[in-house]
Amino acid sequence: MSAGGPAHDAPPPALARRRRVLIAVVVGALVAGGIGFGASTMIKSPAQAAAEAGAPERDVLTADVELRVLRASLVVRGQVAAERTLTVSAAVSAAEGAEPLVTKAPLRAGDRVKAASVLVEISGRPVFALPGSLPAYRDLKPGARGPDVTQLREALAGRGFPSTADPAGEFGAGTQAALDAFYRSLGYDPRPVVEDGAAQVEAAMTSVTDAERALQDVRAADRQEEKTVVRAQEDLGRAEKALAAARLQAGAMLPASEVVFLDRFPARVESVTVGVGDRAPGSVMTISSGSLGVRGVLTPSQRGVVRSGQKVRILAEATGDEFDGTATSVTEPGGSVRREGGDGESEGGGEGEADGAGALATLNVTPDKKIDAALVGQEVRLTIEIKASRGKVLVVPFSAVSSAADGSTVVTVLARNGERRQIRVRPGLEGDGSVQVTPVPQDALAPGDRVIVGKAPGGEGGAR
Numbered sequence: 001m002s003a004g005g006p007a008h009d010a011p012p013p014a015l016a017r018r019r020r021v022l023i024a025v026v027v028g029a030l031v032a033g034g035i036g037f038g039a040s041t042m043i044k045s046p047a048q049a050a051a052e053a054g055a056p057e058r059d060v061l062t063a064d065v066e067l068r069v070l071r072a073s074l075v076v077r078g079q080v081a082a083e084r085t086l087t088v089s090a091a092v093s094a095a096e097g098a099e100p101l102v103t104k105a106p107l108r109a110g111d112r113v114k115a116a117s118v119l120v121e122i123s124g125r126p127v128f129a130l131p132g133s134l135p136a137y138r139d140l141k142p143g144a145r146g147p148d149v150t151q152l153r154e155a156l157a158g159r160g161f162p163s164t165a166d167p168a169g170e171f172g173a174g175t176q177a178a179l180d181a182f183y184r185s186l187g188y189d190p191r192p193v194v195e196d197g198a199a200q201v202e203a204a205m206t207s208v209t210d211a212e213r214a215l216q217d218v219r220a221a222d223r224q225e226e227k228t229v230v231r232a233q234e235d236l237g238r239a240e241k242a243l244a245a246a247r248l249q250a251g252a253m254l255p256a257s258e259v260v261f262l263d264r265f266p267a268r269v270e271s272v273t274v275g276v277g278d279r280a281p282g283s284v285m286t287i288s289s290g291s292l293g294v295r296g297v298l299t300p301s302q303r304g305v306v307r308s309g310q311k312v313r314i315l316a317e318a319t320g321d322e323f324d325g326t327a328t329s330v331t332e333p334g335g336s337v338r339r340e341g342g343d344g345e346s347e348g349g350g351e352g353e354a355d356g357a358g359a360l361a362t363l364n365v366t367p368d369k370k371i372d373a374a375l376v377g378q379e380v381r382l383t384i385e386i387k388a389s390r391g392k393v394l395v396v397p398f399s400a401v402s403s404a405a406d407g408s409t410v411v412t413v414l415a416r417n418g419e420r421r422q423i424r425v426r427p428g429l430e431g432d433g434s435v436q437v438t439p440v441p442q443d444a445l446a447p448g449d450r451v452i453v454g455k456a457p458g459g460e461g462g463a464r
Contacts, residue, residue: 059456
């Protein structure tokens with residue numbers, strides 16, 4: 001032991017070696033743990049990487065697959081109009097060498113027309129409205145028979161001028177007297193059957209007077225011959241019949257040009273094209289009557305798909321009014337009316353006829369509720385339901401459907417991770433920019449799947 005103080009004892013060599021090994025193990029464990037932790041922050045599963053990366057930047061446009069009832073529809077233009085619209089023509093003849101002129105125009109567009117109203121006056125002669133469904137197609141005068149005569153007599157009786165003395169359906173002296181009284185109640189003289197009727201009556205009266213005197217002379221003779229008396233009586237009878245006939249010819253008649261028969265009142269003036277002092281053209285005004293409906297215009301290609309019974313959605317764009325209706329018939333260009341029966345066949349002409357094959361047809365629509373009279377003449381948009389799917393079906397936009405390399409019809413589904421896969425489909429009903437699709441297999445497509453419908457602006461991708 002040295003002199004300067006006691007010395008520390010050194011550890012044995014074996015113990016020192018064990019300590020060095022332990023320290024090395026600890027340091028190695030710490031290093032290995034650090035490396036593992038760092039690696040764990042850098043190495044990820046594909047699913048985790050896709051989830052953390054989020055959806056890829058879209059270079060395409062997509063739309064959802066829908067499950068709904070698909071309705072195929074057709075949109076056409078139309079107009080609200082009355083059940084019956086007719087044109088009042090100025091067919092009243094003026095004096096010889098004169099031109100027909102409008103001498104009274106009491107109505108304006110939108111005015112209501114009552115029975116027995118004077119619509120217009122042409123060269124001093126009235127044109128009035130009476131109730132009836134048959135149009136005035138001939139002059140009615142003594143001796144006339146038929147349903148139009150019955151219609152006139154009923155219309156006059158409704159205004160307080162009956163003619164019950166005449167046989168049913170016949171224009172006789174009673175009808176003539178009723179017509180005469182009706183004209184005078186409007187402030188007009190009736191037009192006579194013949195212009196020289198008064199002269200004929202005067203001549204017939206003279207003949208009756210002569211026959212009466214001749215009979216009186218025969219009876220006053222000292223020696224009466226029975227044959228002479230009989231002949232005088234016959235002459236008198238013929239003269240009296242001639243007088244009655246002359247009076248009928250001198251009495252009232254109803255010119256077809258002076259009356260308009262309307263099936264319902266009040267009617268409505270749709271338009272007036274003349275004023276007082278104007279020359280009377282062929283048409284002076286338009287009048288409508290009956291319940292209000294809608295008339296649409298169909299092109300030749302549309303005529304083949306529209307049928308009676310189809311549902312129609314009606315939109316008055318000017319007012320925003322919207323209501324439902326039903327297609328009741330199609331009036332073909334030639335005037336025939338097509339109403340489809342249960343077998344789909346036309347009852348009155350149809351498409352494919354030679355006449356008017358390229359012309360426009362008229363679709364007649366009956367609204368499900370009463371239309372406000374203020375909408376008369378308004379333009380409307382008609383959406384006609386041509387066909388509907390049977391229940392809910394898978395629906396995609398038209399632009400989502402394309403053809404694959406093998407010629408099959410496909411849609412391209414875009415998954416959340418950006419994966420694209422083509423699904424084979426069978427297209428079905430089309431309508432409103434969409435198409436029904438049936439996937440093959442059926443579980444390959446579901447509502448909510450996103451299908452590619454086009455390329456996004458500036459994108460490089462696209463529907464395949």
